[in-house]
Amino acid sequence: MAAILDAKGLNKSFGAVTAASDINAAIEQDSVVGLIGTNGAGKTTFINMITGYLKPDRGRIHYEGRDITDLAPRDITRIGICRSFQIPQLYSSLTAYENMLMGLGVVMRNAGVGGFFSRGRPNVPGHGRPAEEVADAILERFGLVEYRDKNAQVLPGGVRKLLDIALTMAAKPKILLLDEPTSGVSAEEKFVIMEMIMKAVRAEGATVLFVEHDMEVVSRFAQRVLAFYDGRIIADGSPDTVLSDREVKRFVVGGELHRLDEKQGAANA
Amino acid sequence: MTSDRTPRILGAILVVLLAAGPFVPQWAIFLITIALAKGLVVLGLLILLRCGLVSFGQALYYCIGAYTAGMLGRLFEVDGVLTLMLAGMVVAAVTAYVLGFLLARYRGIFFGLLSLAVSMILYGLLVKSETLGSSDGFNVLPSTLFGIRPADEWVRYAVLVVASVVAFVAALLVHRYLKTPLGSLAPAIKDNEIRVEYMGASARYAIHVNYVIAAALAGLGGGLAATTVGHIDPEMAYWTTSGEFIFITILAGTGSVIAPFLGALIFGIIQTVAFDISPNTWQMVLGGALLAVIVFLPTGLWSLFRRRRAT
Amino acid sequence: MQELVAVVIDGIIYSAWLFIAAVGLTLIYGVMKIINVTHGSFYALGAYAAASITGALLAHGMPPMLSYAVLLGSALLVAIVVGPLIERGILRFMYVKDEVVILLITYALFLILEDVIKLIWGVDPYYISEPYGLLGSFDVADLTYPTYNLILVGVAIVCGAGLAWTLTKTRTGKLLVAVIHDTEVSRAMGINVDRFYVVTFTFGSLLAAIGGAFTAPTVSVVPGLGVEVIVLSFAVVVIGGLGSLPGAALGAVIVGLVRSATIHYLPQAELFVIYFVMAMVLAFRPRGLFSIAEARKI
Structure with a gap:
């Protein structure tokens, strides 16, 4: 199957901090991809490079066969790659x-x-x-x-998030990058909101990449998961394989365990 | 959804101006014509202010418009009032197109200061150029309309007719422009430029276009002022002139394209009346008015009309 | 050679004047983030107060040598009376507003103060030439200069050095730097930010008033005196970098020397050149020659 988006060998550092190191990812059309990783692992840097906010130091990004690495954010938006923000931009x-x-x-x-x-x-x-x-x-x-x-x-915060995502739908995106769409939303509401977003987005037939910390949400909605750690992708595959990967468990999910516990506690109560 | 009443209100104002003109004393015609000229400049500042930009150098384009009109008469004996005004507009717009590449990158206080610097450059040049009368400026040739020069007692009225029609057309065009996707981007730029970029629009491009439009309007106003007053001098580019335009913009508010003309008229009336009553305190009255508007009516006098209409 | 000496000396004198007139503006901007148009009003108030008070005292038989102290005293009087009045009475309610809006508010106050001056002193010019002529003149390379100009240079040096010393060496100065750096944190740490604001505004205005007071003996004091000073000090401060003390000094020296050189070699370009430099600096280093890069806030 042809990749709609293809990132090859992306590197980015800020001074001594490496935010992306040899990132390779080919995203297939109509797929739903979850990006996981602790804070600072490089997820947002990845999104920022795809949407043109940051230029990679090395590496190229191709979209529908076209090199978009050097395009400005607005030009990337115009050809169908849209994004939402951690902090809603309204x-x-x-x-x-x-x-x-x-x-x-x-x-x-x-x-x-x-x-x-x-x-x-x-x-x-x-x-x-x-x-x-x-x-x-x-x-x-x-x-x-x-x-x-x-x-x-x-x-309210959750509504601002939704409006931020709704705004991206104006342009009929072919690829939608959602940066923590459910952050700041209570655990119970997460599923409702993700359900709504996915339904709305899938109706438009867009490819979706979303950053998410809640592993239950990830395994429920993602068809494929990219796990980031220290600027690298340490695992890439179906949610089951990635989430049971030893490295991922140690470096990524470990950091999120308390969230699962909270969730469990809430479910048991 | 309410229908758009602005074009009809503008039309009504035009009819009133044209009909009442012959019965109004000469000094009042002069006052109204100058208000229309300044209103044109302020109309441009309204567009910029909607983008969140305050130009402290709009007098640059006002002065360019006026001097273009004056020079055409002086050098080539052009005296058609419409030609002079349009020439002023074109020269101002071309200048703004070039400067816009630089200024469209600036926001906030830096946009204001750079536009101030550029206008003061022109002032500095004019004030020292002896061929153009240095700080005294020079008189502008009496102008004609389509080759006809009206009888003396009708001259002011003829200029008022031209000014009213030009202002009417300009206001209508700007009104329409502000409703186009590009024109309506202004509040978005003021509010959140990041989002503008991530919707696929270029804030810099939009600002550049708005800057040129604002300059064209200021040039038009300058050309009109030159033919109305019959005299031009470098003071037209000085910072106090820019200050006056900003004053009127804030006073009027950005709620409607009618507001700038209304604001300019009120400004003219305050200036004339306060100056007549007490020549040493008219600036105090103006300053007090500006302060009151900023504090109590942050969206300008126009908001009074809106509020009344809403109730 | 003689012309070059003249260029340099004229330039230094003009730089000194510019520095005194502009340094308060950069101080106020640095601390309060206000582009203060009333700066020109304080300049004019200083000039009027100095001219009228000195004139009156001289007419009542004050020894002429005391007039320099009176010039200074007049500036002090203006700043202490009008400075806190404007800051406490009006500006402090406006700090929540946008930088550009506060600028417009000071513009409104400037318009009001223009007429306050006319109401107090009328529209006829004031002259006090005694302090200017009193000290005689000195010669450099066959050129004669009034010694009074040395006082201007001295005042500029004292103002600059005093400010630098206060900011870097005293406790108050260090606290002030903290306020400049982060007003909110300073407030939380218990620093009385309000007092710093009123003191800064008054002191910045005092510098403008001193500029006016010491210029008064060299010109005829007429309405509109402050109008040109505003835009000139903007140029000086912008060239050096808004809020930077060494920047204001550099800006004053650049503008002073450039203007003096053009007056001697290309008089038509006198004003043009100042604003051309201002525009160039804004175009290539918008935050001024002495600015520190601002941290990104996205």
Whole structure:
């Protein structure tokens, strides 16, 4: 099967700190990939390099056969690689609905629709409907209808996360990178939220990479897992194989065990 | 969803101006025309302020517009008022296009300071250029409209007609532009540039375009001011002139394209009335007004209208 | 050769003046992150107070030699009366606002103070030439300079050295550096940040007032005196780096020498050159020649 995204030999260091060391990963189309690893293991650096926020010191990244290593974030976004953030990046002075319109507006502009001389309400490319309708549809899919007219600033943390991800849907991403989509959300809610995200995203037919610390969430939703440790990928394969790998158990899951315990405790109670 | 009333309000204002013009005293026509000229500059600053940028050097383009109009008359005896204004607009826009490559990279206080420096460069050049009258400037040729020079008592009214129509068209175009995806990006840039980039848009490009539009409007306003006043001098590029434009922008608020013209008119009235009553305290009145608006009406006088409409 | 000497001496004198006029601006920005347009008002207030008080005392038979102390005293009076009034009365309520908005607030205050000056002193010019002529003149390479200019240079050196000493050697200075570094942490550590703000603002304004007071004997004191000083001190401070003390000194020397050289060799470019340097510095080193790289905050 052809890889939609292919990272080869990525290296990145900040001074004496190695954030990525010989990262190789070929991501297949329509797959759902979980990225695991302790904080500082290189997961976010990996995402930052793919989305153009950081340039790797060495190595190349190919997307649909095209070298995207040197593209700016906006150009990478335009060709279909979108991301969400650990700390949601929203327009805090605008409402959830206006946030969506802003995202859709950019999509329209990039496609040359809705410009100065256009008449009426043109459809958003890829969505086949005017921006106002698409905005409401996406908000509904992410369960955000009740927050539609609230300022992003005053939304609860979990809702901000969802809106951050909903914003990426404006561009109809082919690859979606989710940086800790369920962080700051209670253990019980994690599954509900991931379920909702996955349903919404899979409906669009996007390839998904997500960073997650909860191994139950990972094994439930990921088809494939990349385990990061110290800037390297130490294991790569199906959730069962990776999560039972001796090194992964020692370096990655070990660090997350307490989370599992908490979860168990909650389930037993 | 409410329908867009701005074009109709603008149209109504235009009709009132044209109809009432002949019955208004000459000094009032002059006051309104100058307000329209300054309003054009402020309209440009409104676009920039929506992006979160405050230019402390917009007088640069106002002055460029005015001097372009003045020089065309002086060197080539061009006197068509529309030609002069459009020429001022084009020269200002081209200058801004070039400078924009640099300025679009700056934000916050540094954008303000660099635009200030550039405007002061022009001031420094003009104030020492003897052929252009140094700090005294020079008189601008009386202008004509489509080759006709109206009778003396109708000159001011004729200029008002031109100014009103030009301002009306400019306001309509800007109003429409602000609704396009590129124009509506401004608050997003002000709010969160990272998100703008990760939606696939270039904040720098959008700012560059907005900067050129703002300069074009300032050039247009400068050309209009030159033909209205009949005299130009380097003070038009000085920082106090830029300060005045920012003053009006803050006073008016960024809520509507009508606000800049209204703000400029109120400014003109305060200035004239306060100056007449007490020439030594009019700046104090202005300063107090600015302070009050910043503290009590952070979104400008326009928010008063909005609030009333909402209730 | 003689012209070169003249360029250097004129440049030094002008640099000294610029430094006194601008250093308070960089101090206030460094501590409070305010680009303070009222700086020009304090300059003008200092000049007016100095001219009127010195003039009145001389008319009442004060020994002329005392006038230098009176110049200083007038500046002190202005700063102590007006500085805390503006900082405590208005600015302290505005610190939550954006840097650019605070700049606009100081611009509003500048407009108000312009008229306050006219209300107090009227619109007619004031002259006090006694302190300027009193000390005679000195010769360098066949060029004659009023000795008064040496006082300007002396005041500049005392201001600069005094500030540097206060910031690096005294306890107050070290605490101030802590406030500059992180206001919130300083507050949490029990430092009285409010007091530092009012003292800094007053002291920064005092420097501007001293600039005005010691310029008063060399010019006619007229309305609008502070207007040009504002933009000149912006240039000086921006060139050196906002908030940097050595930067302000460097900026003053650069602007001073460049201007003096252009006045001698290419007088048409006198003003142009100052703002050209300012623009170039902003273009290539936006945080000034003496700036420290700012940490990324993403």
